[in-house]
Amino acid sequence: MKQSRFFPWIGFIFGAIYFLVPLIATFEFSLRMQRGTYSFKAYQVVLADPGFQASFSYSALIALLTIIVGIALVVPTAYLVQLKLPKLRPVVEFMTLLPLVVPAIVIVFGYLRMYNSSSWLPLTGSARSTDLLLVFAYVTLSLPYMYRSVDTALRTVDIRTLTEAAQSLGSSWPRILIQVILPNIRVGVLSGAFLTFAIVIGEFTIASLLNRPAFGPYMQLIGANRAYEPAALAVIAFAITWACMGLIQLVASFSPGQKR
Amino acid sequence: MSITALPATAARERRITWSWLGILPFILFSLMFLLLPAANLIVGAFQDASGNFTLQNIVNLGQPSIIRSYTLSLQISAASALGGVLIGFALALATILGGLPRWVRPTLMTFSGVASQFAGVPLAFAFLATLGRTGLVTALLFSIFDINIYRGGFNLLSFWGLTITYLYFQIPLMVLVVSPALDGLKREWREAAAILGATGWQYWTMIALPILWPSLLGAFLLLFANAFGAIATAYALTGSSFNIVTILLYAQIRGDALHDPNLGYALALGMIVITGVSNGAYIWLASRSARWIR
Amino acid sequence: MAFLSIERITKTFGATTTVKGVDLAVERGEFVTLLGPSGCGKTTILRMVAGFETPSSGTIRIDGKDVTDLKPHQRKIGMVFQAYALFPNMTVADNIAFGLKVARKNGAEIASRVKEMLELIKLPQVAERYPYQLSGGQQQRVALARALAIKPQILLLDEPLSALDAKIRVSLRDEIRAVQRQLGITTIFVTHDQEEALSMSDRVCVMSEGRIEQLGTPFEIYNYPKTRFVASFVGTLNILSGRVSDGAEGRIVVDGQEIVTSRGLNGASTGDALAVALRPEALSIGRANGSSNNLEGTIDEVHFLGSVVRIRVRFKESAVSLDTFNRPNAAPPERGQPITVNFGREDILVLEGAPN
Numbered sequence: 001m002k003q004s005r006f007f008p009w010i011g012f013i014f015g016a017i018y019f020l021v022p023l024i025a026t027f028e029f030s031l032r033m034q035r036g037t038y039s040f041k042a043y044q045v046v047l048a049d050p051g052f053q054a055s056f057s058y059s060a061l062i063a064l065l066t067i068i069v070g071i072a073l074v075v076p077t078a079y080l081v082q083l084k085l086p087k088l089r090p091v092v093e094f095m096t097l098l099p100l101v102v103p104a105i106v107i108v109f110g111y112l113r114m115y116n117s118s119s120w121l122p123l124t125g126s127a128r129s130t131d132l133l134l135v136f137a138y139v140t141l142s143l144p145y146m147y148r149s150v151d152t153a154l155r156t157v158d159i160r161t162l163t164e165a166a167q168s169l170g171s172s173w174p175r176i177l178i179q180v181i182l183p184n185i186r187v188g189v190l191s192g193a194f195l196t197f198a199i200v201i202g203e204f205t206i207a208s209l210l211n212r213p214a215f216g217p218y219m220q221l222i223g224a225n226r227a228y229e230p231a232a233l234a235v236i237a238f239a240i241t242w243a244c245m246g247l248i249q250l251v252a253s254f255s256p257g258q259k260r
Numbered sequence: 261m262s263i264t265a266l267p268a269t270a271a272r273e274r275r276i277t278w279s280w281l282g283i284l285p286f287i288l289f290s291l292m293f294l295l296l297p298a299a300n301l302i303v304g305a306f307q308d309a310s311g312n313f314t315l316q317n318i319v320n321l322g323q324p325s326i327i328r329s330y331t332l333s334l335q336i337s338a339a340s341a342l343g344g345v346l347i348g349f350a351l352a353l354a355t356i357l358g359g360l361p362r363w364v365r366p367t368l369m370t371f372s373g374v375a376s377q378f379a380g381v382p383l384a385f386a387f388l389a390t391l392g393r394t395g396l397v398t399a400l401l402f403s404i405f406d407i408n409i410y411r412g413g414f415n416l417l418s419f420w421g422l423t424i425t426y427l428y429f430q431i432p433l434m435v436l437v438v439s440p441a442l443d444g445l446k447r448e449w450r451e452a453a454a455i456l457g458a459t460g461w462q463y464w465t466m467i468a469l470p471i472l473w474p475s476l477l478g479a480f481l482l483l484f485a486n487a488f489g490a491i492a493t494a495y496a497l498t499g500s501s502f503n504i505v506t507i508l509l510y511a512q513i514r515g516d517a518l519h520d521p522n523l524g525y526a527l528a529l530g531m532i533v534i535t536g537v538s539n540g541a542y543i544w545l546a547s548r549s550a551r552w553i554r
Numbered sequence: 555m556a557f558l559s560i561e562r563i564t565k566t567f568g569a570t571t572t573v574k575g576v577d578l579a580v581e582r583g584e585f586v587t588l589l590g591p592s593g594c595g596k597t598t599i600l601r602m603v604a605g606f607e608t609p610s611s612g613t614i615r616i617d618g619k620d621v622t623d624l625k626p627h628q629r630k631i632g633m634v635f636q637a638y639a640l641f642p643n644m645t646v647a648d649n650i651a652f653g654l655k656v657a658r659k660n661g662a663e664i665a666s667r668v669k670e671m672l673e674l675i676k677l678p679q680v681a682e683r684y685p686y687q688l689s690g691g692q693q694q695r696v697a698l699a700r701a702l703a704i705k706p707q708i709l710l711l712d713e714p715l716s717a718l719d720a721k722i723r724v725s726l727r728d729e730i731r732a733v734q735r736q737l738g739i740t741t742i743f744v745t746h747d748q749e750e751a752l753s754m755s756d757r758v759c760v761m762s763e764g765r766i767e768q769l770g771t772p773f774e775i776y777n778y779p780k781t782r783f784v785a786s787f788v789g790t791l792n793i794l795s796g797r798v799s800d801g802a803e804g805r806i807v808v809d810g811q812e813i814v815t816s817r818g819l820n821g822a823s824t825g826d827a828l829a830v831a832l833r834p835e836a837l838s839i840g841r842a843n844g845s846s847n848n849l850e851g852t853i854d855e856v857h858f859l860g861s862v863v864r865i866r867v868r869f870k871e872s873a874v875s876l877d878t879f880n881r882p883n884a885a886p887p888e889r890g891q892p893i894t895v896n897f898g899r900e901d902i903l904v905l906e907g908a909p910n
Contacts, residue, residue, distance in 0.1 A: 008358025015351045015368070015431070019375055022386045022428065025396035029389035077286040084279035092283070095290045100482065101535045102298055103489025105506050106528045109513055110297025113304060113525070136293045173278075198377045204492035209513055216492065219381040223496050230385040237382035238374075245373045448639035452697075454626040455604055455633045456653035456704060466652070470643045 023238065030231035042232035046222075055218035059207075062131065062214065063200040066138040067193045070146045073139065075189065078150045079181055083159055096147040099140050108137060108206045130210055137206045142199055146192040153188020154181075190251045198244035202237050298532060304525035317526035326508070330530065333488060333505040336419060340426035341483035345476060347427070348434025356442045369439070372432035379429045384496035387425045391416050417498045425493060430483050437482060441475035474546040481542045485535050505531060555618060557582035557740050558603070558708055563612030565598050572598045574764035575612070583738040585731070589751040590761035591787070596744045600710050603742065605629050616707055632701030632739075633710040637717035639697055640685040646672075646696050647681040653704035671699035674733060691722040698730065702737065709734065711743040715750060727754055748788045752776060760784045782829075782905040791831045792874035793905070798826045804899075806830065809870035813847040816899035831903040834864070837876035842896035849874075853891045867893055 033041040046052055081092050099107070111133060115123035123133040159181060166176045182189065204216035219237070223230040308314045321327075354360070355368050378386075390397050393410060401407045415421055445468055453463040491506035500511050505527065511517035512524040556579035565573040573595040580586045588596035601607045603614060605626035614622045621629055640649050650671050654664045672678045675695040685693055694714050701709060711730070715723045731754050734741050745751055751758045752772040760767045760775060760783070768775060768784045779785035786793070796808035801822040804815035808830075815830070822828065841848050854873060855866040862877045863886045876895060880886075887893070 005359050008354035008360050011350055011354035011358070012360060012364060012368070015347075015354075018428075018431070019371060021397060022390040025390035026386040028396050073286055073289055077283045080279050080282045085283065088283070092286070095286075095294065098290075098294055101485050101539055102294075103485075103491075103506065103531055103535070105489065105491055105509055105513075106301065106531055107294065107297055109509065109524070109528050110301045111293070112513065114297050114300045136289075139289070140293050173282075195377070202380050202382060204381050204495070205510070209510070216381055219385075220492070220496050223381060223385055224499065231389045234382040234385035234389070238378055238386075241377050242374050245370060245377070248373070249370060446638060448635040449641060451604070451606055451626070452633065452635060452639045452641070452700075453652070453656075454606075455629070455631055456656065456700070457627045457630075458652070458656040459627060462656050466656075467641050467643065471641075 023235075026231050026234050026238075030228060030235050033228040042228040043236075046229050046232045046236070051218055051221075055213055055215045056201075058213055059201050059203075059215035062134055062138065062212075063197045065135045066142060066200050067196050069135055070139045070142055070196060071150075071189055071193070074143070074146045074150050074192070075182065075185075076177060078147060078154055079159065079177065082151070082154050083163060093147075096143045100144050104137075104141055105205050105209070107140060108209045111137065112209065124210070130212060134207060134210050134212050134214075137210070138196075138200045138203065141203070141206070142192075142196040145195045145199070149188040149192035149195070150185060151188075153185035153191075157184045159184075187252055191248045194244040194248045194251075198241045201240055301525045301528045302532070304522055305529040307522055307525075309522060314522075317520075317522045318529075320520070320523050321526050321530055325503070326505075326527065329503045329505045329508045330534075332419065332503060334534070336422050336426065336504065337484050337487040339419070339423045340430050340487045341480050343423065343427050344430025344434045344483045345480045348431045348479075349438055349476065351431065352435045352438050352442055356439060357445075368435060372435040375432035376429050376436055379490065380492035381496040383425060383428060384493045387416060387421075387428070388497065391421070391424070417502055422494055422497070422502070422504075425497070426487050426490065430487065433483060433486065434479055437479045438472075438475060441472055445471065477542055477545055481538055484538060488531070488535060556580055557584075557617055558742070559613075559615045560599065560603070561613045561615070563599070563602060563609040563614065565595070565602060565607060566610045571610075572764050573602075573609075576761075576764075576766055578759060578766070578769070580740060580742065582740055585734055585741045585743065585754060585756045587743045587745060587751040587755040587758045588761055589745060589748060589758050589788070590767075591746055594761040595764040596761050597712060600712055600742060600744050603708070604631055604633055604710055630704065630706050631708050631710060632704060632706035633712065634694065634697045634701050634714040636713045637690065637694070640693055640700070642685050645682050645684055646677075646688070649685070649696060650700045650703050652700065657704065667703055671703050674702070674736075675699045675729075689722075690718050691726055694718065694726060695729070698733065702733070702739070707740070709739050709741040711741065713745055716745070716747070723750075730754070752788070760787060762787075779903065782831075785831050785903055785905060790834055790875065791903075792834065792837075792876075793829055793831050794872045794874070795827065795829055798822045798824055798828055800824065801826075808849070809872055811849050811869070813849065813902065814845075814899055815902045815904060817904075819904065829905045831905055832874060832897060832901060833903075834875050834877045836897045836901035837874060837895045838897070839865075839876070839878065839893060839895060841894045846896045846898055847902075848894055848896045850892065850894050853887055853889050853893050856886050856889060858886060865893075867895055 030042050031038040031040065033039060033045070077092060081089050112124065115121055115133060117125040123129045162180050162184065163176055166180045171180065202216050202219065203214070204220055207214035208217040208220070219230070219233050222233060305317050306313055306315065308316065351368070355365050387395075389395050391409075391414075392398065398409055401409055416425070449467055449471075450463055453467055458466070489506065491504075491510055494502050494504055495507055495510065498507075500507055508517070509524065509527050509531070512527060516524070518524060518527070558578075558580040560576060560578040562575050562577060563573060564571065564575050572593070576595070576599060578586075578599075588599060590596050598607060602609050605621070605624060605628075609622060612622075613620055616629070640646075641652065644652065647668050650668045651664045654667060659667075668681070669678070672681055675698060677692060677695055677699075680688060680692065680696070685696070688696065697714070714730070715726055718726065727750060743751075743754060752775070755772055757769060758772055758775045759769045762783050768780045770778075775784065775788055779788060785791055794808045796806040796813075798819055799805045799807045799812060801819045801824065804818045806813055806815065806819075806828065813830075819828070849867075849869060851867045851869040851873075853865060854868040857864040857866075858880070861880055863880050864875055864877050865887065866873055866875050874895065
């Protein structure tokens with residue numbers, strides 16, 4: 001059937017403009033720090049700021065911890081639900097989707113009420129334990145994405161056969177999970193990990209309300225006080241998000257032994 | 261028979277118990293960091309300062325400033341969700357079914373993946389640089405077309421400004437969510453309809469849209485919740501001056517802006533109820549409109 | 555003039571030409587099958603008749619009227635797709651009624667036509683069910699009813715049985731043919747399954763690489779294949795390589811044993827390499843006298859297939875398969891036994907082209 005491609009093209013071009021113009025504008029703005037000429041001054045100022053370095057490395061570390069805790073929590077759960085406890089699937093899926101429904105600010109408000117310094121479990125009592133709470137909050141936040149990536153990956157490999165084969169060779173449960181299942185679903189796990197990183201690295205609300213020196217609150221602070229540096233920060237943040245998404249595509253295409 | 265059956269059953273029971281033990285961490289985690297904190301707030305919403313049961317907090321939600329902030333949040337969420345659904349759907353339609361060259365689709369998908377996550381503080385900076393008072397587009401519109409959008413009443417720190425900003429992640433999110441549903445439309449349905457005498461319009465209204473309806477509804481809901489819970493973008497744009505409910509709640513958590521901690525819990529409860537009700541409505545509508553799904 | 559006439563149509567997609575100047579005339583009420591391997595152009599021809607593809611050149615006429623550039627919904631054609639083409643959001647009755655609804659027929663007429671169609675396909679009890687509640691075979695019967703409800707001029711069937719279980723495939727085959735005879739509707743059927751093609755059709759059109767290899771009744775196609783492609787695609791064929799020992803008398807040596815064809819080998823000179831084909835059912839066990847050919851060999855393999863026992867006999871280089879009926883009171887022959895097979899001179903099909 002012949003059809004006109006005029007409107008599809010118009011739609012695509014409109015979409016491209018809508019997406020690109022703010023990026024171009026931001027980039028252009030970030031170069032305007034020195035009067036009358038374009039320069040990378042704003043980037044130099046931002047990158048040289050000790051506050052930037054400290055908050056960024058703090059957030060990167062928290063993101064890393066979030067990914068580790070998230071994988072440790074999600075992989076065995078998704079595996080067992082698919083293999084042994086299919087009846088629990090609706091319950092588990094409901095829980096993993098809940099963070100998309102309950103706003104992050106409400107969740108962290110709940111933490112502050114439940115784990116304040118005078119509660120039964122005073123997680124906000126010290127800096128280290130608040131960091132822990134922040135990691136748990138971020139695990140909750142990334143749960144929908146992590147669970148879905150892992151669950152999809154588990155569906156594409158025949159985990160029942162893999163498990164039974166490993167069992168017949170005498171593997172223990174932890175060994176099966178770490179040495180057999182995990183390598184086979186690494187694409188899904190890595191996708192979830194990079195997505196988690198992209199979400200967590202610039203997160204503002206939870207970090208700010210838990211009073212942690214993270215990258216998100218730092219950016220907000222700069223935004224409130226400076227003119228050109230925020231644009232530079234936005235470009236950097238966009239580049240990080242882009243890198244994470246690029247890495248997801250990369251691991252998906254460079255995955256030996258997995259068809260697709 | 262019964263002698264051999266016994267150990268087998270016992271072994272199976274033991275294995276099931278082990279499986280349960282395996283997902284115990286997840287259950288515990290969900291309880292401690294998802295369900296109980298939310299439940300805790302709900303309980304707090306029905307208590308007074310000394311912990312006695314009361315409905316006064318719920319009644320106090322009726323004060324005009326709180327009602328205003330809920331209304332504004334609902335309006336922005338609904339508008340940006342509706343806009344995101346319509347534009348994102350059109351965009352996905354154009355790229356997936358529009359017969360465009362092959363490279364278009366992966367490009368759009370990658371870009372959507374990035375843009376849908378590009379929210380929060382950096383997004384606010386980007387739109388300030390674009391549509392702020394000294395933004396590039398603002399300046400270009402003024403120098404080329406002699407249009408001063410700010411004199412024309414536009415403000416980035418307004419309902420329209422925030423809606424447009426939110427659309428930057430809402431549209432790509434819609435593209436990502438709806439693409440699998442569009443892929444699920446089989447070519448045979450379109451061809452069968454055509455050969456039975458249906459026009460393109462009849463195919464869309466009688467077959468494609470009814471089939472897509474639950475997906476579209478679900479996408480709208482997801483986008484709505486996404487915007488409703490968002491705060492960072494608005495906060496970075498405006499500081500605490502813009503009266504949406506998340507910013508009000510943020511101010512309450514930071515400094516008891518309402519001068520009543522339990523009213524803060526009621527405010528959070530209101531948000532849970534709104535997202536909960538919209539979810540319930542979705543489940544009800546989808547189950548009614550899609551009896552043909554298993 | 556033929557009811558459906560396809561005249562010199564060609565279809566080019568980018569750099570590849572999938573249909574190369576095909577002519578085909580189908581009479582009113584006739585059941586014609588396009589048979590060939592995937593990629594041979596049969597589906598493209600069907601889709602051009604339906605109007606989903608426009609021919610790069612050539613003309614398609616239905617009942618004398620040029621429809622080449624008409625849109626699908628203007629052609630009044632019924633079509634059944636491979637599978638899963640029922641609208642999932644509609645009940646069976648709504649599916650069947652769809653074509654009548656978009657044609658704005660009145661309610662009473664639609665209702666009676668739907669009822670009539672459901673009885674035609676012998677599924678009156680499923681009217682209010684959704685497609686997912688039906689078996690694959692039932693879905694395809696409903697798809698047939700939906701296609702026929704609009705009283706189309708032509709019925710197109712695009713491998714409608716290929717997604718079904720073997721048993722249902724056979725029974726549905728007969729049902730489709732019965733309905734087609736009952737309505738006398740001109741039908742084009744596309745398949746890659748030669749058994750379907752032979753059992754259902756008035757005429758079979760064997761296609762390869764965008765061209766028609768042979769068009770004829772199932773009997774002609776099977777017994778007198780014109781080309782090596784047709785011979786090998788239709789039915790199971792034993793191919794023997796040999797050398798001509800006497801062209802005029804049609805003598806050929808295969809693995810040191812001589813066989814004789816009923817027709818001479820025109821133009822072949824002694825020593826030429828050549829391939830001949832034998833159908834399994836042309837071969838019998840034992841030595842035959844008179845003009846029949848005999849070949850001695852050993853039993854290589856025995857496959858017990860139920861009513862039929864397929865035996866593979868090896869000579870030196872070549873081997874043939876032949877079928878014998880199962881006899882409950884006689885055990886099948888064993889591997890390694892010496893055996894003689896015989897076949898008539900007229901059963902030898904001399905193939906064009908060099909043997910490989």
